[in-house]
Amino acid sequence: MALTTADVSQFERSRRRLEAIAYRLLGSAAEAEDAVQETYLRWQAAEIDRIEVPEAWLTKVLTNLCLNQLSSARARRETYVGQWLPEPLLAGDPMLGPADTVEQRESVSYAVLTLMERLTPNERAVYVLREAFDYSHREIAEILDLSEAASQQIFHRAKLHIADGKARTEVDEAAARRIVEEFLAAATSGQADSLVRLLTADAVSIGDGGGKVPARTSATEGALAVARFFHHLFIPTAAKRRYVGGAAKAYAWTANGDPALVVVVDDVVIGIICIEVTDAGLTGFRTQANPDKLARATELFTAAEHGEPLLTMT
Structure with missing residues (x-):
């Protein structure tokens, strides 16, 4: 059936909201x-x-498509090489x-996107629709074909799983830059x-290379181990320069609202280190280096004003 101009406009008014829901559900842009x-x-x-209600219809269709996708994604991630992390989105996306x-x-x-991997598809959908949107x-029950009581119970369980993580500290853009520096x-x-002095005792570092770039297959745990890992990571060598194809530049940014270090070679983002902050110090480092999950970040980075790098590794 051919869409009228009004039909197309109706969908386009919902597109960004639908994309934001789908991203939270799937962890992939x-x-x-x-x-x-x-x-x-x-x-x-x-x-x-x-x-009768186009927005509700579109949300229901999208959510159920994502639930189907999540079920198949769980099977794919069982064979994923190394640690799986969501695709980070830079500020302004x-x-x-x-x-x-x-x-x-x-x-x-x-x-939280990483913690949501613990949730069942239904828990994830209820959590996202309720907490973020x-x-x-009652509306969630209609979208997911549940009872209202079931939706409330699922949301409660999802919140408990998410609350198992550390209490994240929100920071503004200026504070985020200072933390990265x-x-x-x-x-x-x-x-x-x-x-070590900046880290919590139980700090952890996780990297996702997707089998396409070198990354540890297990988490690095403990302040001293994490500090030593990053100390060696940032030592410039001829071998590293050859591997990445040139001089790497590091910029302060925010990704998903967290302080982030964006590493770029010839205007291509090759890594994003997202830093989790608590009142006790820096507690989590999640590094996305899988090139399949950095293309969108590269588009935004090249289009944005990014100033001078904090560091050029030659």
């Missing part, structure tokens, strides 16, 4: 775009005149979605103790 495109095809084939409340900002933080349990200065100081 590329998969989120695919889910939204499939939703558009379903919209195109529907009897639109008979749809519209797919990050609403950020007006603490709950909305928390729901898209890199730490303020859908009522302090981290990089300590990591490149040549003294592991300088970085």
Whole structure:
């Protein structure tokens, strides 16, 4: 069925919200775009005149597409090479979605997106729709074909799983930059103790190379081990320069609302280190180096004003 201009406009008004929902559910910008495109095809084939509330219909279709995708994604991740981490989004990316409340900002933080891997697909959907987009349990029940009581119970379980993580400290852009600068200065100081002082005792570092770039297959745990890891990572060598194809430049940014170090070679993002901050210190480092999960970040980086690098590794 051919869509009218009004039908297309109706969908386009919902596109960014749908993309933001799909990204939180799937942890992948590329998969989120695919889910939204499939939703558009379903919209195109529907009897639109008979749809009473288009926004609710689109959200239901998209959410159920994502639930199907999550089920198959779990099987794929069992054979994933090394640690799996979500795709980070740099500040300014519209797919990050609403950020007006603490709950909305928390729901898209890199730490919480990683913790959401613990949830069942239904728990993840209820958590995202309720916490990030303020859908009522009645609306969620209709979207997921649940009872309202079941939606409330699922949300409670999801919150408990997410609460198992450390209490993240929110920081503004200026504070985020200072944190990244302090981290990089300590990591490149040549003294592991300088970085240890910034970390919590139980600090952890996780990297995702997707089998395409070198990355540890297990987490690095403990302040001293993490400090030593980053100390060696930032020692420039001819072999590293040859491997990455040139001089790497490091920039302070935020990704998913967290302080982040963005590493770039010839305007291509080759790594993003997201830093989790608590009142006790820096506690989590999640490094995305899989090139398949950095293409969108590269597009935003090259289009944005990024200033001078904090460090050039020659």
